[in-house]
Amino acid sequence: MSESLRAAAARAQQKLEAEWRQNAIRDDGWFDATVPCGAGTPPWPGDTPFSCGWTLRIVTGGSVNLSSITMSPHVGTHADAPLHVKDGARDSDAIPVQPFNGLVHIVDVRDLSGAISRAQLAERLAVVEPVRLFLRTGHSVAEGRFPFSWPWLDAEVATDLARRGLTLLGTDAPSVDHKESKTLDTHHALFNHGANVLENLDLRDVTPGAYELRALPMRLQGADAAPVRALLRMIRAD
Numbered sequence: 001m002s003e004s005l006r007a008a009a010a011r012a013q014q015k016l017e018a019e020w021r022q023n024a025i026r027d028d029g030w031f032d033a034t035v036p037c038g039a040g041t042p043p044w045p046g047d048t049p050f051s052c053g054w055t056l057r058i059v060t061g062g063s064v065n066l067s068s069i070t071m072s073p074h075v076g077t078h079a080d081a082p083l084h085v086k087d088g089a090r091d092s093d094a095i096p097v098q099p100f101n102g103l104v105h106i107v108d109v110r111d112l113s114g115a116i117s118r119a120q121l122a123e124r125l126a127v128v129e130p131v132r133l134f135l136r137t138g139h140s141v142a143e144g145r146f147p148f149s150w151p152w153l154d155a156e157v158a159t160d161l162a163r164r165g166l167t168l169l170g171t172d173a174p175s176v177d178h179k180e181s182k183t184l185d186t187h188h189a190l191f192n193h194g195a196n197v198l199e200n201l202d203l204r205d206v207t208p209g210a211y212e213l214r215a216l217p218m219r220l221q222g223a224d225a226a227p228v229r230a231l232l233r234m235i236r237a238d
């Protein structure tokens with residue numbers, strides 16, 4: 001990239017950051033991009049689904065209703081911890097908060113399949129060095145079914161972005177890797193460079209653009225992933 005293009009991109013990014021700070025003062029326009037955890041939420045095939053039992057019921061004489069839940073932390077919207085793909089790596093209690101809060105760029109990749117290349121991403125992305133990036137694949141458990149396949153970000157592109165400052169890759173699909181992957185290259189590429197992973201978002205009503213993200217992974221000690229509540233507010237459409 002030429003120096004003048006790089007300078008123009010940097011100016012555009014600065015302007016957007018200023019707009020974002022201005023907007024952050026207001027507190028309207030938020031919407032929920034979270035897939036709820038429920039009995040009907042499709043887990044990864046073979047994974048533990050959500051179920052809710054009762055320790056106490058008022059109807060049978062208890063002083064309160066007291067539920068007890070069982071689920072994989074990968075049901076519904078969640079952050080993966082590095083422990084998910086590497087023994088001895090950080091668990092979900094150590095997932096940092098800052099990467100999950102701030103300016104995020106959302107791109108629509110519903111027309112793509114397979115590994116998303118650098119060129120395919122560049123066609124859809126208004127900035128060159130996103131700090132946070134979400135992919136709307138259109139293949140999501142938010143639809144009520146576990147998807148057959150979905151596009152994913154090529155591991156080399158993920159490495160390149162993470163080296164240049166990407167801290168969070170989010171997707172509405174069940175994984176940042178492809179469904180049949182056993183090596184989980186994109187997960188490793190992100191975690192090896194300090195970036196984070198957010199999966200199973202509900203982006204059905206989201207158009208491409210710049211958004212403010214507020215999301216908080218739960219501090220589950222020893223677990224390999226954490227449920228997340230993810231809120232978005234549009235700053236600017238692309």
Ligand SMILES: [Zn+2]
Nearest residue numbers: 074080199225
């Ligand atoms: Zn996961």
